Amino acid sequence: MLTATTFSQLLLLSTCSILMHSYSSEATVQPPLTTKLVLYFQDIIAGPNANDIPVVGIPGKLWSFSQFGTMFVADEPITETPDPNSAMVGRAQGMYVTASLDGSNVQTVFSIVFTNQAYNGSTLELQGAGNQLQRVLEFAVVGGTGKFRFARGYTTFETISFSQGHAVVQLNVTVRHD
């Protein structure tokens, strides 16, 4: 359970540019909300607790993130701070495929499946071609469910630590949604 303090830290900025605008006595229009989240993926690529694993690749080639045609499947905890023992926000479930012949770009299709109090049961859908050679990758937020219906936006992806097969990836997500 999140405490009030951690919850407000997580709650990030949920703002509504205009609350409600009446065009007639009947019709009301509620413009999109903008929500900004800072989240941390706990990505483990080695050892018994690996949660990000190559599942298929080109026969005869190394199955590697830098090898065209390698597909990974992941189910990673998402936490509120970089500390893997901090409060759980949800899970990052999806896949990515090295999809450029030179091995630089990964085609990424991920759902953020929220389990925290604020967004329990809602999802955000991330997709795009990220260049792994860059320090910061950017992916589109192409949709969402629950509290994030009609979501559109973007997220940055930055690996802020890596040790013994465990990467911590910071996501800054900005989405407009209903």
Ligand SMILES: *[C@@H]1O[C@H](CO)[C@@H](O)[C@H](O)[C@H]1NC(C)=O
């Ligand atoms: C999230 O929803 C599930 C299923 O309804 C429920 O079991 C769980 O307690 C909820 N978690 C939080 C943090 O509210």
Ligand SMILES: *[C@@H]1O[C@H](CO)[C@@H](O)[C@H](O)[C@H]1NC(C)=O
């Ligand atoms: C993400 O947000 C954090 C906290 O505001 C900030 O320190 C960091 O520079 C941002 N990262 C990117 C890639 O914008």
